[in-house]
Amino acid sequence: xxxxxxxxxxxxxxxxxxxxxxxxxxxxxxxxxxxxxxxxxxxxxxxxxxxxxxxxxxxxxxxxxxxxxxxxxxxxxxxxxxxxxxxxxxxxxxxxxxxxxxxxxxxxxxxxxxxxxxxxxxxxxxxxxxxxxxxxxxxxxxxxxxxxxxxxxxxxxxxxxxxxxxxxxxxxxxxxxxxxxxxxxxxxxxxxxxxxxx
Numbered sequence: 001x002x003x004x005x006x007x008x009x010x011x012x013x014x015x016x017x018x019x020x021x022x023x024x025x026x027x028x029x030x031x032x033x034x035x036x037x038x039x040x041x042x043x044x045x046x047x048x049x050x051x052x053x054x055x056x057x058x059x060x061x062x063x064x065x066x067x068x069x070x071x072x073x074x075x076x077x078x079x080x081x082x083x084x085x086x087x088x089x090x091x092x093x094x095x096x097x098x099x100x101x102x103x104x105x106x107x108x109x110x111x112x113x114x115x116x117x118x119x120x121x122x123x124x125x126x127x128x129x130x131x132x133x134x135x136x137x138x139x140x141x142x143x144x145x146x147x148x149x150x151x152x153x154x155x156x157x158x159x160x161x162x163x164x165x166x167x168x169x170x171x172x173x174x175x176x177x178x179x180x181x182x183x184x185x186x187x188x189x190x191x192x193x194x195x196x197x198x
Contacts, residue, residue: 019038021121022097024121025124026125027084027125037088041120043144043148046074047142069083076145109185110186110189117170119156120134121133122159128145131151
């Protein structure tokens with residue numbers, strides 16, 4: 001049984017929760033989809049641990065935490081291959097994500113109902129750029145390697161075609177942007193609720 005079958009056999013919402021999140025990666029010109037613990041998308045753990053300590057918090061030793069991420073303290077273009085092949089990073093197939101979205105789509109009232117499928121980060125190892133887009137959790141984009149750009153940005157909609165091609169977005173199906181449609185459903189639902197309260 002491969003990883004996709006293992007994922008399919010388990011409760012999707014349980015695997016794709018606030019700890020295990022989806023990220024999209026651009027490496028050597030190719031787009032990859034990955035699932036991992038949310039903390040693994042904090043690229044520079046040295047900076048993260050320093051900020052944690054500066055705020056007066058105590059936690060486990062950095063060396064112990066790094067050991068749990070295949071010994072990688074800073075995920076950058078130099079460590080990308082090791083990181084992407086680490087046991088902590090589960091590759092996902094865009095077709096699999098599309099299939100789950102299509103199964104959930106008819107009953108989804110908004111993006112929130114399927115938010116667990118959508119990436120919280122875009123890691124571009126080629127351009128040394130990181131974008132986070134999420135509703136809670138650590139500020140992933142603040143802890144990027146030196147020389148990288150970190151930003152909070154809606155990469156699903158604003159990144160140009162040459163960086164994040166529509167063909168690689170699992171929510172584009174037969175020319176339909178299901179993410180856009182879900183967002184529209186959510187706006188209509190909110191408008192209806194607001195009108196009912198008036």
